[in-house]
Amino acid sequence: SQQGEEDPQALSIQEGENATMNCSYKTSINNLQWYRQNSGRGLVHLILIRSNEREKHSGRLRVTLDTSKKSSSLLITASRAADTASYFCAPGDTGRRALTFGSGTRLQVQP
Amino acid sequence: DAGVIQSPRHEVTEMGQEVTLRCKPISGHNSLFWYRQTMMRGLELLIYFNNNVPIDDSGMPEDRFSAKMPNASFSTLKIQPSEPRDSAVYFCASRLDRGNSPLHFGNGTRLTVT
Numbered sequence: 739s740q741q742g743e744e745d746p747q748a749l750s751i752q753e754g755e756n757a758t759m760n761c762s763y764k765t766s767i768n769n770l771q772w773y774r775q776n777s778g779r780g781l782v783h784l785i786l787i788r789s790n791e792r793e794k795h796s797g798r799l800r801v802t803l804d805t806s807k808k809s810s811s812l813l814i815t816a817s818r819a820a821d822t823a824s825y826f827c828a829p830g831d832t833g834r835r836a837l838t839f840g841s842g843t844r845l846q847v848q849p
Numbered sequence: 850d851a852g853v854i855q856s857p858r859h860e861v862t863e864m865g866q867e868v869t870l871r872c873k874p875i876s877g878h879n880s881l882f883w884y885r886q887t888m889m890r891g892l893e894l895l896i897y898f899n900n901n902v903p904i905d906d907s908g909m910p911e912d913r914f915s916a917k918m919p920n921a922s923f924s925t926l927k928i929q930p931s932e933p934r935d936s937a938v939y940f941c942a943s944r945l946d947r948g949n950s951p952l953h954f955g956n957g958t959r960l961t962v963t
Binding site (some may be wrong): 767768771773778779780781782786788817826828830833836837838839840841842 | 880882891892894897905916938942944946952953954
């Protein structure tokens with residue numbers, strides 16, 4: 739199973755600003771998932787985008803997927819201090835159940 | 850839904866001791882995964898089970914590590930003997946193996962081997 743690589747490694751913004759994180763992967767996928775990890779906790783699933791979708795929204799989250807460039811982005815609009823966490827992408831291969839994760843993007847939202 | 854339950858939350862042990870980490874997946878989930886997270890190596894997949902059967906253990910670092918899933922509601926990860934470099938947070942996750950269902954993680958066991 740391939741893992742995604744998140745960029746940037748760390749991001750610091752002010753409350754109310756938008757945060758954009760990127761993910762790149764290497765081979766074809768069936769779907770791509772984004773997860774959040776708060777300090778001292780397990781990962782929490784945020785959103786899944788299928789390979790035939792280009793954009794998906796969920797509340798303040800917007801995910802895009804460009805399969806030609808093998809990349810995805812996660813946009814958090816109007817960020818809040820509670821959005822401070824690490825964010826991971828996980829490309830889903832067809833036929834394999836396990837997900838592997840990169841190093842994540844550490845987002846710090848300053849109040 | 851109680852979520853994935855891991856125990857203990859923290860474990861401190863001395864080098865050479867046996868350590869057993871426990872996981873109760875979400876009821877009805879048929880796939881279970883063990884991950885290890887460190888600052889140096891990030892989040893590594895150790896092993897996963899499907900319908901209680903180990904499918905891929907290629908991530909298990911050494912023979913000192915073993916994992917079992919005796920039934921659908923319980924899994925253990927054992928380290929014997931433990932070493933300081935095993936210090937990490939160990940996560941268990943489960944999912945229903947259908948379609949694109951997401952992983953559900955427990956809150957981990959923080960292991961410190963002195």
